Structure formats: structure tokens, C-alpha cells
Amino acid sequence: MADSARPLNRRAFLATSGLATSGLLTAVAVTGAPGTAHAAPRGRALPSDPFTLGVASGDPEPDGFVLWTRLALDPHAENGLGGMPARTVPVRWEVSSDSRFRRIDRRGTAAARPDAAHSVHVELNGLRPGRDYWYRFRVDGHVSPVGRTRTAPHPATFGPALAMAFVSCSQFEHGYFTAYRRLAEEHPDLVLHLGDYQYEYKKGVYTIPGGNVRDHEGPETVRLADYRLRHAQYKADRDLQAAHEAAPWLVVFDDHEVENNWAGYIPEEGSDTPSYDDFRARRAAAFQAYYENMPLRRRSIPAGPDMQVYRRVRWGRLASFHMLDTRQFRDDQGCGDGYKDCPAATDPKRSITGNEQEKWLLDGFRRSTARWDVLGQQVFFAQRDNTAGPVKKTSMDAWDGYAASRDRITKGWLDAKVRNPVVLTGDVHAHWASDLKADYDDPDSRTVGSELVCSSITSTGDGKDSDPADQPFLKINPHLRFYNNQRGYVLTTIGKEEMRADFRTLPTVRTPGADISTKATFVIEDRVPGVQQAYLRPYVSAKAAAQPDQELIRQTVRNETQP
Template sequence: MPPADRRRSQSQHSPSRPDLELRAAARHFGRRRFLSLTAAAAALAFTTNLPAPGAASARELDAARITDNPFTLGVASGDPLPTSVLLWTRIAPAPFEPDGGLAQQLVAVQWEVASDDKFSLVVRSGVATAFPEYHHTVHVDVDGLEPDRVYYYRFKTGTWISETGRTRTAPATTAAVAALRFAAVSCQAYHDGFFTAHRHLAKDDVDVVFHLGDYLYEYAVNSAGGARNYTDRKLPDLFNRETMTLEDYRLRYALYKSDPDLRAVHAAHPFVVTWDDHETENNYAGAVDEKGDPAEQFLVRRAAAYRAYWENQPLRSAQLPSGPDAQLYRRLQWGTLAQFDVLDTRQYRSDQAYGDVQHVPGPESDDPARTITGAAQEKWLIDGWRASAALWNVMPQQVCFSQRKLDLNAAAKVSMDAWDGYRASRDRVLAGAKSAAVGNLMVLTGDVHVGYAFDIKDVFDDPASKTLGTEIVATSIASGKDGAEKPGNWDTYTKANPHLKFYNGRRGYVRVELGRQSARADFKTVSAVTTADAPITTAASFVTEAGNPGLKPA
């Protein structure tokens, strides 16, 4: 949550030489041109010396000379399409060193996709290059696969073979699929506890996992791992600082991906990822950071964060950033059963109103010119709904979409960081859903470190108004530490928001099964994350019927 002095304090970090040069240039050319200048400078900083197609940018390492396991950060897959899936790994025999132990050398990496986990029937294979410019990460877009099939994959380099990953393709876009099982997760602060929920999810029978943001946190992690309180190991001091540079972000991904539970869940299921704020910086909005630093300075940091995010996620080249810009919003289909419109509510949003403190809605927050998605993404979303032939239209995104009053006053305060702080933007999206005749709208949300189940109302202040869809909010994996089944504001929130059907403050994930007649959401929670190995239980289950939106206990 935002500090009280948001955008009022000055950064304690000394500006780097590129920052000083950008500031000087901004003063020289004037404020009208500084944003375009900054974007160009950041793009130059993070696209210079990238490998050209077919070109060798560095000397190739003889992989036989790699004496330590290079697959320390596991494998992953993502964004399944009917005939392709994206495979990921990173070659890093020394993951906590800035260069991963490989310096500026190319590494040839073999990959295989098979129809069985013994690899007796390999259906696709090839060789990819791990470039130092991409921090020796590998992204392989495997095509020519069969729709709606489970596959197994692995990587090889030298004498080393990675662990085996399990993935799958989506059904053909015209297939009348009967069911889809997916999970929604969010907010995994390493320093707040163990990723136990991921270990349980790795064993769950789901087709795909949606990660809704805050994959990592920019905050310092001390040698004991924060709340993990390691006694048998000590983390390097290089993690005990806030992430600011490309090297900082890359190293923080190495820390997170070294977690065995996160590795297990990535190996078990394909992921569809989108970011929220902490992958860059808490509660940033577009080119505006939390501390009120000059935009030209923050955009350089944002470029570093976006670059490291793409490098470390199973994302296609279409999501590769150009400087501080990246198109992360995208659309996936699961036959005629479901369309997924994955949003980015950080990169294009207007700055939060009223200093980003809890506030009663007013002229500043309700200005119709304000947006949480940006105009282009908003149009893309609504146009996609109009063209959709899917039974369920699911919108994975970051922050609370439904109205969430925070007190019992007649004029209640709401969060300025959520869609409540951008009500005109929400109204336009809901008007678009109605004009597109979206009958089964489901919004997936993260961010708030609790589990919620909302009915999305036509008029939120009128409980009798039409229900337009449902919102399923996934609690955190670890952020917020252990939490509580009933947080201290449970009575207030449930009384102030009659469309709120469920509220639980434990850690975990949501498992959703979509069918032709209904959808079921199971809220899975663990009792603790500050100690390892907690069991998982189902805190509550809800059903919403196709053609009859509204959540009912299962």
C-alpha cells in the first residue's frame, strides 16, 4: 500500500551518469520534449548491442566446459496457443553472480518436446542460443504442435540436462471444449514467507496458471531471507537493497526463481503472466513513480525492470520491450469455451488521484479523461469482446475492479490505486461489455493479498441492480505474511459492500473450472507461510451459472 508521503519525498539514490545526462537534455530542450527524448534515450540504452538475427555477438562457450549445473533456475512454459507454446530457461551455473558465471559468452542450448515424459517420442527439437545480452535466458516458440495436447520438454547443454517440464497447447479456436481448469495467483514477496501454495498448486490438476502480478518485489531482502528466517544458509548482501538497475532486477529474478516451490509450479503448468507494480516499483502510474522523481529518471528504471521481466518470463518476442515500453496486453482463446483478455493496468494509467491516499470519490478521481488502461488498450478490449464467440469472457488483470468501500460512512473512502480511483474508465469498460452483449464476464484480480469474490453490479450502490459478471480476487502467495482468515476490517468491508460474497485473508490461490453450464471457483488457502510445509485447505467454493451471473455457495 502507498506510504503517506507518496510522491512528496525525494529519492535517496544518487543519480547515475545517464540520469544526469537525461536531466540536462530535458532542461535544454524544454519540458514539451522531455518524454519523447527520455523514451528514445531509454530505448537506446536497452536495445544497443542486442544480438542481430544470424549474427554472433560474442565468443561461443564450449558447453563441455560447464562444470556446475547451469539449469539452477528451472524451466517454464507459457501462453499456450493451439499449435505452439513458449518454452523458457536460463543458463546460470552461478545464478547469484551478475553474469551467472558465464561472462559475455554465447551458449548453445538444445531443446526437445515429446509426447511422453520419457522422451521416447520426440515431436520437436532444435538448438537455441543463450545470448549474454539477454542474460543467457532462452525463449523458444515451438510451433507445429497438435491442439489440446499435453507435452513434455527439456533443455540440454554440454553434459547437463534440465529437469522435465510439462506443458500443453490450447484447443483449436473452433473446438467446442467442455471444460477448462485454471488457477490464479499473485503477489509473492520472497521476504514475507515461503511459496508453499505454489508447491500445492504444482500437484493440482489444472491446465494453465494465470499470474496476476507482483511476481517479485523491489524491496531489499536481508541475509536471513526476511520472514523465512534462514538458519542454515545466508543470502548474499547484493539482495539487501532496493532494485534500481538492470543488474539489480536480473539478480532479484535469480533469487526468486531459485525457490524450489516456484520452480516446481513452473515445471508443472504453463503460465500466462502479467505484471502489476512491484516488478518495477510500488504503485507507479505510467511514467510517474512513487517518490515523485523526474519522469526521465524513472523511465530508465522502468526500462530496466521491463527488460528483466521479459527475460525471465515465458513470453514471446511480441512482448520484448523497446526501452521503457512493452505491449503486455494480449488475447488467448480456449476453443469456444473461453476468451482471455490479459490487461496491463500500470503502463498506461493516469496518475492516481488525491495523492494516492484512500479518498472519497470526487472531481479529481472522476475526471472522464482519466484512464487506467489507456485509450488504445480500452478500445482493444471492447473490440475483442464484440468479436468474441466464446461462452466465457475472462479478464485477467491486476487491481480490484469492483467497487470496494473501505468504511461505513455515507460517503465512503475507496482506493485511488484500484478501479475505484478510475470510475469513468470502469464505466466505459462496463458499457462496452453491455454493448458487446458479454453474457458471462469474469474478472481475475490480484494485488490486495486477500481472497475476494464479488458480483459485478450495473450500479454498485444499488444491490438490486443487474449483475453483469463476477470478479474473483486471488490472495497472495506470500505477501502480507501469514494473514488471517478474518482480517480486522472483515465486518466493515462485508457490511459496506453487499456485492462482496467472500473475504478471506489467508495466503493461497484460486482454482477455477469453467464448464458449459457453470463456473466453479475454489479458494485454496494455507495456514502459514512464515513456516514451511503448511497444508492446504479449501476455504470456500462458489458457482456462477452461464447466462445467469452471480455467485452462489457451491
């Protein structure tokens, strides 16, 4: 693609582009069936540790999970192939119910192939439900770090309370991944990553006040080699590796894994991707690299520019996680990006999920017997009007830009009598807690669900502590209950009687090693839709911050009395 290619106006993109597809790469599944050895030609022993990108696990089921690693002698190799030889490398794997591996429950060999960037995906089954397992890989005398993972409970049981954390938005340049390290130290049972795992920009394009903390390597990610290199740069970070080693992950992508604010086959407004074919090729490259670097099952192997990531994972009778894809099948953003008063936002024909995914989700609601139905998804679900006047201005990139789509999903869980619908969200680089309403324009409308939004791991830098009383969004939108603009994650405890959410925050990401603290805690009670603030640490001004911490105040506040 020529540097001088003129960016197209997003609205005219499809009208001026051809519809022919270009030749596209397809990701290769590298799996090890339980107890099966996959032979590979032996070459010279690798000269150094190939496990520089760590290990990971994901998509747990009652009898198994996916194990992942990717071999790289040099994570910073410009061709994105990690300095590996152009041959298949046999990788031995071991799984044990003992953290010291005194007894090996399962073992096998998988083939790390060059056409999959020497990534390995091992899908295991036949294990015991609701158990911790540990795993590791071996190549030529080199041993990987040990990862801990867990099987889901038996489908007929609740199992113990689930410690689940959810995260999003880790821009490498904007800070250190301390939040990932602190998350690992929480020892969760499950981690949900809700998108923007990596960012596409070249060095110096996406900057923050005070300057970026560190730099991206390579150009903006467009080609497969670019995406592979970018993932390798992120994966080489030891704090991120620690979070992957701590627990199984459920991952879904948002926009920056491909390009900012893309929608379907339409690139960002003002993108330098000049044609329909070019963007399909870019999407295919991004998806192949995403699969190669994530602990995903073979059902998610990309087919060119298409990839299956929406899926359902059941955690016994306790919870069903409906993991959504709000990028690949959406209609283009109405009236361009940003906050707008846009008639297209309420067009009933427009969708953020696409018809097939919407039907899948509504069917899941009807069939669900879970105590908690959790939507793991990318963009703000509740209405956020940013003007106090009669004119409504909302984000065209979020569910506000697809209001009819949101109404159909909400009606779906009401019609199905879903016991406890909870939406988990990333994207917006701040912590939020909100009630979901039957009618957002009527403050007295009944509450029909709950939304918890995690801040970013690093994106937009430190941010600052925030007094909710001074937050305009909370004044304009009374169903929005909490806001904080610091970096961190949300740690939840899901039990039969309630879901507790601790909003964890860091004072800085500009230097590594900061301590984590809880800014606020919210509870969602069984059969009581909406969020209830359970623990409140009063806002402390910068002047008062030098004084001893104020004592945490226990303050259970029910929805009907909450201001």
C-alpha cells in the same frame, strides 16, 4: 543516482522533470524456430549445472507455446549474470508427447546470449491442439528439469473442462513459496500470474509482524543488474520452479516488478527516482529483466521503457483470456495513493487502461464467440467503499480511482452481449468474491458480471482466518460476497455450464510444507452473472480449531436469495 537525491512529490513530478530520454537497453529475443538449429560458438564446457533457475512455458496457442529457460551457474552473482561466461552458449531443446521422451516430436538448438542474460525463448508451432507435451533443455551434458505444457484446444471446439489456477503477490521475504508447490500438485492445465511476481525492496524495508522469514539479496532494484539478480533469487526457489514445470503460464506485471504504485512514467509518491529520465531508465531495466525471465512471445520484447503485455489468448470456444496492463498506460492516481474521497476518481477523461488498450478490449468483446470472457488483470475491479457514511472513500490505485474507465469497460461487455464476463484480480493479498453491478451505489441494481480475487502467495505473511460476518467491507458493500485473509491461490474449473472457483488457503507460510485446504467454493453459472456460494466450511474460531473439523455443508445459494 546519488543517495542524497531528494524525493520528489508525485504531483509535481512531471512539472519539474525534463522530457529527454536517456540511452536505454532493449531486450534481445532468443528464439528457436521449429526444427531450426541456431549455431553458436563453442567454448569450454560449463563446469556445473546451468539450469539452476528451472524451466517454464507460456502463452499457449492451438498449435504451440513458448518454452523458456535461463542459464545460471551462480544465481546469486551480484552482477545479475548468473556467473555465466561472456559468450553465447548453444542450448538444445526437445519436445515430446511422451513424458519419458521415448519419441521426440520436435527438437532444435537456441542461442543463450550474454546480452539477454543467457535466457532462451523458443516459440513453437505446428503441434497438435489440446494435447499435453513435455520439454527439456540440454547444455554440455547437463539436462534441465522436465516441464509439462499444453496446447490450447482447436478454435472450433470446446475441449474438456479447463483446470486453471490464478495467483499473485509473491514477496520472497514474507514467507516460503509453499503455495506454488501445492499449486503444482494440483496439475492445472493453465496458470495465470496477475502481477507482483517479485518485489523491488532491499532487505529490511518491507517487513511484517514477527519479522521477515528470509531476506532479499542486493539493493533496491533500480539498475538492470539489480532486477536480474532479484529475478534469479526468486527463480532459484524450487517451489516456484515446480509451479512453472507443472503447466503453461500467462503472465502480466503489476507495480512491484518495477516500483510500488507506479503509474505510466510517474514513479511512486515519495520515490527516490529523482527524474523523468531516471524513471524511464528504471522502467526499461525492469522490463528487460521481466522479459528475460518470463515465458513470453517475441511480441513482448521491450522497446526501451515500453513493453507489450496486454494480449488475448483463446482456449478453443470455451474461453477468451483478455490479459490486461493496468500500469503502463494509466493516468496518475488521483489525490495521491490510498483511500480517498477524490473528485478525480470520477473524471471521465481519466483511464486505467489508456485509450488504445480500451479500444482493443472493447473490440475483443464485440468479436468474442467464447462461452467465458475472462479479464486477467491486476487491481480490484468492483467498488470497495471503506466508510459506511454518505462520503465514499475508495482506493485510488484500483479501478475505483478510475470509475469512468470501469463504467466504459462494463458498458462495453453489456453492449456486446458478452455471455459470461468474469474478472480475475490479484494485488490485495486476500481472497474475495464479488458481484459486479451496473450501479454500485444502488444495492438493487442488476448484477452484470463476476469478480474473483486471489490472495497472495506470501505477501504480508500468514494473515489469519477471517469470519466474513465481521468484515466491514462486506457490510458496507453488499455486492462483496466473500473475504479471507490467508495466503494461497484460486483453483478454477471452467466448463460449458459453470465456472467453479475453489479458494485454497494455507495456515502458515512462515515454515515450509504446510497443507492446503479449501476455505470456500463459489460457482458462476452459464448466463447467470454473479457468484453463488456452493460449498461452505463454517468459520471456526481459534478455540474451536482444536476440535475435529466440521463437515463441509453443501449450500447452493442463488444471487436473488443470498443475504
